[in-house]
Amino acid sequence: xxxxxxxxxxxxxxxxxxFINSCFTCTGQKEFYSDAEGQKVSLNFLHDYIxxxxxxxxxxxxAAGINHFxxxxxxxxxxxxxxxxxxxxxxxxxxxxxxALQNLPTQxxxxxxxxxxxxxxNNRRSRAIVRDYLQQRKELSFDAxxxxxxxxxxxxxxxxxxxxxxxxxxxxxxxxxxxxNELFENFRQAHFTxxxxxxxxxxxxxxxxxxxxxxxxxxxxxxEPQMTRGEKLRYLQTAERVSTRTKQVKLDVDWxxxxxxxLALYILSLSIEDRKAEFALxxxxxxxxxxxTCKKTGLKLGKVAAILDCSYSASGSVEKRRRPLGIALAAHxxxxxxxxxxxxxxxxxxxxxxLVQARGQTDLATPLLDALEWKADLVIxxxxxxxxxxxxxxxxxxxxxRTKLDRSxxxxxxxxxxxxxxxxxxxxxxxxxxxxLGIREAEDLPTLINFARFADGDVSLKELxxxxxxxxxxxxxxxxxTVHYDAK
Amino acid sequence: MSNYxxxxxxxxxxxxxxxVRGAIRIVPLLKHNVRYxxxxxGYKYEExxxxxxxxxxxxxxxxxxxxxxxxxxxxxxxxxxxxxVASGTQLGSAKGKKMLGGLLRVIPRMSKxxxxxxxxxxxxxxxxxxxxxxxxxxxxxxxxxxxxxxRSQGLNPRWEISYSxxxxxxxxDALRVFEIHQRQVGVxxxxxxxxxSVFVVPTPEDYRxxxxxxxxxxxxxxxxxxxxxxxTTYPMNMTVDDDKINNLEDLKQEIEQxxxxxxxxxxxxxxxLLQRPVKTQQVYKAGSFxxxxxxxxxxxxxxxxxxxxxxxxxxxxxxxxxYRLSETQTKRIHLLSKLAEYNWNLNDTAAGLKIGRDxxxxxxxxxxxxxxxxEQATRLKDFNIDN
Numbered sequence: 076x077x078x079x080x081x082x083x084x085x086x087x088x089x090x091x092x093x094f095i096n097s098c099f100t101c102t103g104q105k106e107f108y109s110d111a112e113g114q115k116v117s118l119n120f121l122h123d124y125i126x127x128x129x130x131x132x133x134x135x136x137x138a139a140g141i142n143h144f145x146x147x148x149x150x151x152x153x154x155x156x157x158x159x160x161x162x163x164x165x166x167x168x169x170x171x172x173x174x175a176l177q178n179l180p181t182q183x184x185x186x187x188x189x190x191x192x193x194x195x196x197n198n199r200r201s202r203a204i205v206r207d208y209l210q211q212r213k214e215l216s217f218d219a220x221x222x223x224x225x226x227x228x229x230x231x232x233x234x235x236x237x238x239x240x241x242x243x244x245x246x247x248x249x250x251x252x253x254x255x256n257e258l259f260e261n262f263r264q265a266h267f268t269x270x271x272x273x274x275x276x277x278x279x280x281x282x283x284x285x286x287x288x289x290x291x292x293x294x295x296x297x298x299e300p301q302m303t304r305g306e307k308l309r310y311l312q313t314a315e316r317v318s319t320r321t322k323q324v325k326l327d328v329d330w331x332x333x334x335x336x337x338l339a340l341y342i343l344s345l346s347i348e349d350r351k352a353e354f355a356l357x358x359x360x361x362x363x364x365x366x367x368t369c370k371k372t373g374l375k376l377g378k379v380a381a382i383l384d385c386s387y388s389a390s391g392s393v394e395k396r397r398r399p400l401g402i403a404l405a406a407h408x409x410x411x412x413x414x415x416x417x418x419x420x421x422x423x424x425x426x427x428x429x430l431v432q433a434r435g436q437t438d439l440a441t442p443l444l445d446a447l448e449w450k451a452d453l454v455i456x457x458x459x460x461x462x463x464x465x466x467x468x469x470x471x472x473x474x475x476x477r478t479k480l481d482r483s484x485x486x487x488x489x490x491x492x493x494x495x496x497x498x499x500x501x502x503x504x505x506x507x508x509x510x511x512l513g514i515r516e517a518e519d520l521p522t523l524i525n526f527a528r529f530a531d532g533d534v535s536l537k538e539l540x541x542x543x544x545x546x547x548x549x550x551x552x553x554x555x556x557t558v559h560y561d562a563k
Numbered sequence: 564m565s566n567y568x569x570x571x572x573x574x575x576x577x578x579x580x581x582x583v584r585g586a587i588r589i590v591p592l593l594k595h596n597v598r599y600x601x602x603x604x605g606y607k608y609e610e611x612x613x614x615x616x617x618x619x620x621x622x623x624x625x626x627x628x629x630x631x632x633x634x635x636x637x638x639x640x641x642x643x644x645x646x647x648v649a650s651g652t653q654l655g656s657a658k659g660k661k662m663l664g665g666l667l668r669v670i671p672r673m674s675k676x677x678x679x680x681x682x683x684x685x686x687x688x689x690x691x692x693x694x695x696x697x698x699x700x701x702x703x704x705x706x707x708x709x710x711x712x713x714r715s716q717g718l719n720p721r722w723e724i725s726y727s728x729x730x731x732x733x734x735x736d737a738l739r740v741f742e743i744h745q746r747q748v749g750v751x752x753x754x755x756x757x758x759x760s761v762f763v764v765p766t767p768e769d770y771r772x773x774x775x776x777x778x779x780x781x782x783x784x785x786x787x788x789x790x791x792x793x794x795t796t797y798p799m800n801m802t803v804d805d806d807k808i809n810n811l812e813d814l815k816q817e818i819e820q821x822x823x824x825x826x827x828x829x830x831x832x833x834x835x836l837l838q839r840p841v842k843t844q845q846v847y848k849a850g851s852f853x854x855x856x857x858x859x860x861x862x863x864x865x866x867x868x869x870x871x872x873x874x875x876x877x878x879x880x881x882x883x884x885x886y887r888l889s890e891t892q893t894k895r896i897h898l899l900s901k902l903a904e905y906n907w908n909l910n911d912t913a914a915g916l917k918i919g920r921d922x923x924x925x926x927x928x929x930x931x932x933x934x935x936x937x938e939q940a941t942r943l944k945d946f947n948i949d950n
Contacts, residue, residue, distance in 0.1 A: 108740060387742040423745065436579070436591070436742045440818050448811050463742060465580040465821050471803045472814060479808055 088536040091132050092529060093501045094125045098141035098149075099523070100502055100513030101495035104394040108461065109497050111394065117497030118148075126152050130159060134168045137175040138546040140522040142515040146175050147187040151194065154201045169200060170551055176208055178550075181218065184208065189225040192232040205233045216258050219244055221276040277302045291317040295324045304329055308341050330360035335368050335409060336516040340401035342429065350430055358429055365408035372521040379414035380451035382442045383407060383421050384458030390433035399493040400433045403457045405517030406491075410455065420446050422458075437461060439505070440468030447476060453487050453524075457514070459494040460503035470506040477508040489527045491520070567843045568857055568872055571836055575879040576763065578751075578826035579744060586793040587737035588756065590829045592749035592763060599646035601765040601852055601873070601881050604637045605773050610661065610668040615685065617692070621660065621671050628673070628692050631727070632685055633779040635670075638873065638882070639681045642850040647680075658683075674847055674854065682847055684854065686884050687780055690871045693844060693856040695721040698899045701935075702907035708940035709907070718935070723892065725781035731759075732790040735778055743771060749883070751833050752777070755793035758833050758866070759786045763883040765873075785889045801825055835859075835866035836885060851876040863897040895930040909940070 077085070101118045105111040122145075125133045137149055150172050153160075160168055176184050188205055191197065212218055219226050219241055227245045230237060243251060244259045254260040264271035265283050272280045272287070277298055284294045295314050302310070307326045314324040333341075342350060342357050350357060389400035407428050411417045419428065420442030423435045439462045446454050462469055473488065491514040492502035504511040510530035512523045529539050579591040613632035618625045639647045659670035673692055674684035701717020702709050728734050731754065741750075748770050749763030759782055764770050801824045803817045830837060841857040848854075858869040870885030888896075905911040913923040924941055927933045933941055 388740065434743075434745070436582075436744045444811060444815050444818065463580060463582045464744075465801065465818070465825050466583075467800055467802075468818055468821060471821070472818065475803060475805060475808050475814055479805060480811065480814070 084536040087129065088534075088539055090125060091129060091136075091536075091539060094121055094133075095136055095139050095141065095526075096501050096511070096513045096530065097121055097495055098136060098139070098145035098513070099519065100142070100493060100515050102142060102144040102395075102515070105392040106395065106494050107388045107390065107392055107399075107459070108494070113497040114495060117500055118145075118495070121500050122148055122152055126156065130161075131164050131168075132540070132543060134164070134171050135543040135547050137171050138550040139526075139543060140519060140546070143179055143183050146179060147183055147190075150176060150187055151190055151196065154191065154198070154204065155194065155196045157198050157200045167547070169204070171547065172204055173207055174550055176204065177211060182222070185218070185222045185225045185229070188229045192228050197232060202233045205229060206235065209235065216241065216244075216256050217276070220258050220262050221279060223279075273297045273301065275301065277306050292319065292322045292324050295326070296322070299326055302326070304333060305337065308333060308337065311341075312344075330356065331363045332367075333360065333364055334516075335361070335364045335518055336401055336405040338364050339405035339408075339517070340397060343397045343401055343404065343431075347430055347432070354429065361405075361408045361429070362412070365405075365412045368409055368518050369412040372518070374409075374413040374521040374524070376410070376414040376524075377452040378416040378450070379410050379418075379453045379455065380446035380449055381407060381410050381417070381419045382439060382446055382454065382456040382458065383419055384437060384439065384456075385421050385423055385425065385431050385433055386435055386437035387433055388437065388459055388461060397433060399457075399459055400431065402491075402493045402514055402517050404428060404431060406455070406457055406520060409517050409520060414453075418446070418449060418451070436464040438464040438468070440465065440472050443469050443472050447472075447486065451486060453489070455520075455524075456488065456490045456505065456509075458490070458492065458505065460490070460492050460496075460505045460511070462505070473506040473508050487527075489524065491523060567845070567853070568841055568855065568874060569843075570838050570840050571761075571857075571870075571872075571880075571883070571885075572838065573763075573830075573880060576749065578829050579747075580822060580825040581753075581829060582737075582741055583796050584737035584740055585733035586755045586790060586796055587731075587733050588753040588796050589737060589741050590751040590753070590833075591744050591747045592751065593744055593746045594748040594767070595746065597746070597748070597766050598644065599766060600641045600644045601875075602639045602647045603764045603769045603773065603882060604639070605634050605776050606637065607634050608632055608668050608670075610665055612666060613659075613668045613670055615670045615673055615688070615692070617673065621669055628688065628695075630688060630691075632668075632670070632688055634686070634776055635683055636686050636773075637677070637681055637683050638849065638852075638854070640849050640852055641680060676847075680849070682849060682854070684846070686776075687871070687886055689846060690856045690858075690869045690884070690886060691723065691725075694858060694869045694896075695723065697858075698896045698903070702902075704906055704908070706907060706909070708909050708937060709935055710937050713935040725783060725886070726787040728778040728780050728782060731782055731787055734790065738775060738777055741774075743774060750777070751829065753796070753832065754782075754786045755789040756797050756832065757786065757789055757887070758835055758868075759783075759887055761833070761836060761870070761883055761885045763880055765881045780884070781886070783887045783889045783892070786887060799828075801828075835887075836868050839865075839868075846871070852881060854882075861893065861897060861900065863893055867893045891930060894926070895932060898926055898930055898932065 097118060101114060103111060103115040103118055106114065133149065134153055137146060153168060153172055176187065179187065188208065191201055209215060223245065230245060237245065240254055240256050240259055244254065248263070254263060261271045261274040265275055269287055269289060272283050275283070280298050280301065295310065295317065307328045311326055311328065314326045318324045338360055383403040385400055385403065389397070389403065391398045407419050421431065422438050422442060425431045437458070439456065439458055443456070488509045490505045490509050490511040492511055493514050494502060495513065496503040502511055502513045510527045512527060512530055514523060528534055529542065573592065575594060575596060577593045577595065579593050581588045581590040611631060613630060615628040616623065616625065617628055641647050659668050661668055673689045674682055676682050699718040699721035701713060705714045746767055748765065748767055749761070751761050752759045760780065762777060764773055801821045803821060807817060808814050836859065839859045841859050843855050843857045846854045846856055852873050852875055854871065854873050856871040859867045861867055867888045868885045869888060870883060872880060873882035875881055901916060902912050905915050909923060910920060913920045916923065927936060
C-alpha cells in the first residue's frame with residue numbers, strides 16, 4: 076500500500092508526463108480525427124492546469140525538447156503570471172524564458188512577443204525579456220524589414236527606445252529622403268523602382284512585386300537568391316506552374332541541407348509519377364539528410380524494427396497535410412541510418428517507401444507480430460493509435476507479449492504518436508503496457524527514445540525531476556544556439 | 564443456380580472488423596475474386612425534385628414517382644466475361660428533361676437501357692417504388708366502410724417519408740474518417756447498433772467512387788432518431804485468451820481468430836437481413852446478371868428491409884442496397900396485405916387477424932390509414948378507449 080505522499084508523487088509524475096507528451100506533439104491545429112478548436116481548448120486547459128499546480132516543472136519543460144508552438148505558449152503563460160513565481164525560482168525561470176526565446180525560430184519568437192500585446196501582458200520582466208531579445212539579435216535591421224509590423228507593435232507595447240534609424244523606419248518610414256542603412260534604403264526604394272525589390276527578403280518582396288504587377292515567373296527567377304531553403308522548397312511547384320515555354324523558372328534547392336521531416340513532407344506532396352521521375356534525386360536527398368541528422372544527434376541503435384502506419388488517417392488534415400505519414404517516412408530513413416540492423420513493417424506493405432501513400436485500413440497487429448518474430452531489440456511503432464483491423468489487435472498482442480511471452484523485457488517497444496487526442500489530454504495510447512510518446516518531427520526520435528523510460532512507468536518523480544533539471548542545465552550552459560534550417 | 568434471391572447471403576464477400584465513429588458503426592465488406600465484367604458508375608442530378616415517369620412516354624398520362632433524387636447509377640456489363648471499359652456516364656435521352664427553370668427533372672422509367680450493354684437505374688428508389696406499388700393498391704370492392712376517396716382512388720398518392728443521409732447525425736463524419744480497405748466493395752452501416760443499410764458494388768474502384776454517395780441515400784425514420792439519441796455504440800471487444808498462447812505462432816493464430824470472431828459477430832448483428840427469406844421481383848436481365856428488387860418476409864415481429872440487388876448467374880452478389888423499414892411501416896404494410904387478402908372487408912379481416920373490429924379500427928388509426936375509412940366506420944363501439 077502506497078502512502079499518501081507517494082500517491083501524490085505518482086499523480087504529479089503522471090501529470091507532468093502527460094503534459095510533456097502533449098507538448099511534444101500538439102500544435103492546436105486540426106487533426107484527422109478532431110478539429111482545431113477541440114485541440115486548442117484541451118491543450119490550453121492542460122497548460123493552465125500544470126502552470127497552476129507545478130509551476131517550476133512547467134517552466135523546466137521548456138528544456139525537455141518540446142515543439143515550438145508549446146514553447147511559445149509556455150513563455151506567454153509564464154510571463155502573464157510572473158507574480159506567482161517563488162522568489163527562489165525567479166532567476167531560473169527568467170533565464171529559461173530568455174534562452175527558450177532565443178532558441179525559437181525567428182518568426183516564431185517575434186510572433187510570441189507580438190502576442191504579448193494582444194493578450195495585454197506587460198510587466199517589468201516581460202519588458203526586460205523583450206529588451207534582451209532585441210539586444211542579442213545580430214541583424215535587427217533585417218528583422219525590422221521582414222517583421223516590420225510585429226516589431227512595431229512590440230516597440231509600442233514595451234516602450235522601447237530604438238537606436239539610430241530603426242525608430243524612424245518603423246514609425247515614420249516616409250519621412251527621410253534617404254536612409255543610411257542599406258536595407259532600409261532598399262525598402263524605401265522598392266516602393267518606387269522594381270530593381271530594389273529584389274534586394275528585399277522574399278516575403279516582403281512578394282507583396283511589393285504584386286503591387287507593381289511584376290509577372291510571377293520573372294519575379295521568382297530574380298528573387299531566388301533572397302529565398303531561404305524552406306521558401307524555395309515551398310515554391311518549387313509554383314515555379315513549375317508559372318513556367319512558360321519561353322521562360323523557365325528554376326529554383327535551385329539545396330537538397331543536401333533540408334530538414335528530414337520537411338523533406339519527407341515535400342516528397343509526399345508530389346504525385347506518384349513525379350516521385351518516380353525524380354526518384355534518384357529524392358532518395359539521395361533523404362538519405363543525406365538522415366545521415367546528417369543521425370550524425371548530429373549521435374544516435375546509435377542495435378537491431379531495430381519500425382512499425383509504420385500508412386493508413387488513410389495518416390493523411391492528416393487540411394492544416395497538417397500528411398504529417399503523420401511524413402514523420403513515418405522520415406523516421407524510416409533516420410532509423411535505417413542509425414541502426415546497425417533495420418527493417419520496416421508498414422501497415423500496408425509498400426515496395427518502395429518513397430512511393431508510400433496514406434491509404435487503407437490500420438492493421439497494426441500483423442506488422443507488429445512480424446517485427447516481434449524478427450526478434451528486434453527495439454521496436455518503434457509510429458501510428459496515431461487508432462487501429463481497426465482488428466480493433467485492439469496490436470493492443471492484445473502487446474498485452475500478451477508483455478505479460479506472457481517477454482516478461483523480462485528483452486525487447487523494448489515504444490509507441491510514437493504524431494497525433495494529440497483532445498479528449499484524453501494526451502496522444503492516444505495503443506496499449507498501457509508500452510510507453511506512448513508524442514512526436515512532432517522525426518528528428519525528435521533520439522530525445523524520445525531517451526525519454527521513453529520515464530513514460531514506461533517505473534521511474535519515480537524524483538528521477539523525472541532530475542532529468543528535467545539536467546536538461547535545464549544543459550540548455551542554459553550550452554552557448555551555441557540551435558541553428559534552424561530556415562536560417563540563412 | 565437460380566438468378567433470383569431467395570434469401571440475402573453475402574456470397575463471395577468477406578466481413579472485416581468494423582470502424583466506429585460516434586454512434587455509427589461501419590463494417591467493410593471485402594471481395595477476393597474481383598471480376599471486371601460488371602461496373603457501376605454514379606452520376607448526379609442537380610435538381611431539387613425529380614419526377615419519374617413509370618410507364619409510357621416521358622409526358623404521357625400514367626403513374627409518376629416523385630422524390631428528391633440526387634443521383635443515379637449506370638451499370639455496364641459484358642456478356643463474355645471480358646473487362647468492361649469504363650465508357651463514362653453519357654446518358655443521352657435516359658437523363659430526362661430539365662423543367663421549371665432547373666427545379667424539376669422528369670426522368671423516363673426507374674431503369675432504362677442506354678446502350679446495348681448499359682442500363683441506367685435510380686438506386687433505392689427502384690426498391691421503394693416497387694414497395695409502394697406492391698401494397699398500396701386500395702380496395703377493389705366498394706365496401707361502404709371506405710371513404711369515397713378511398714373507393715375511387717385507393718391510397719393515391721402513395722407516399723412514405725425518409726431521411727437523407729445528410730440529416731443522420733454523425734454519418735458524414737463517420738464516412739469521412741472511414742478507412743477504405745484495398746479490396747473493399749461494400750459496407751454494412753449500423754446506427755446505434757441498428758442495421759441501417761447494406762451497400763455492395765461489383766469492384767473496389769466503384770466502391771471508392773461511390774463511398775460518399777451513401778450520404779445522398781435515404782434512411783428510415785428510426786435510423787434518424789437513433790442517430791439523434793445515441794452518442795456512442797455499444798462497447799464491444801474481442802480479447803485473446805491468455806491461456807492458449809505459448810509462443811508468437813499461437814498469438815498469430817489467435818489474432819486471426821479474433822478477425823473471424825468479428826466477422827461472425829457482425830454477420831449476426833445483421834441477421835435481420837442476412838439469411839432472411841425474401842420476395843423478389845426481376846427488374847432487368849443483363850447477360851449473366853439480374854437486377855432485382857426484394858423485400859423481406861414482412862413478419863411484423865421482426866425488422867424488415869426492402870432493397871435491390873444484382874446477382875450473377877453463379878449466385879454471387881454483385882450489387883446490393885437496402886433500406887430498413889420502420890415498425891410503423893412494417894405494421895402498415897402488414898395491415899394492407901391482410902386487407903388485400905380478405906378483399907378489404909373489415910369484418911373478414913378482423914376475423915382473420917383474430918381481433919375485434921374495434922381493434923382493427925385502432926390499427927388503422929395507429930398506422931395512419933384511418934383516412935381511408937368513413938367517419939361512421941371509425942366510430943368505436945366501446946367509448947372508454949382512445950379514439
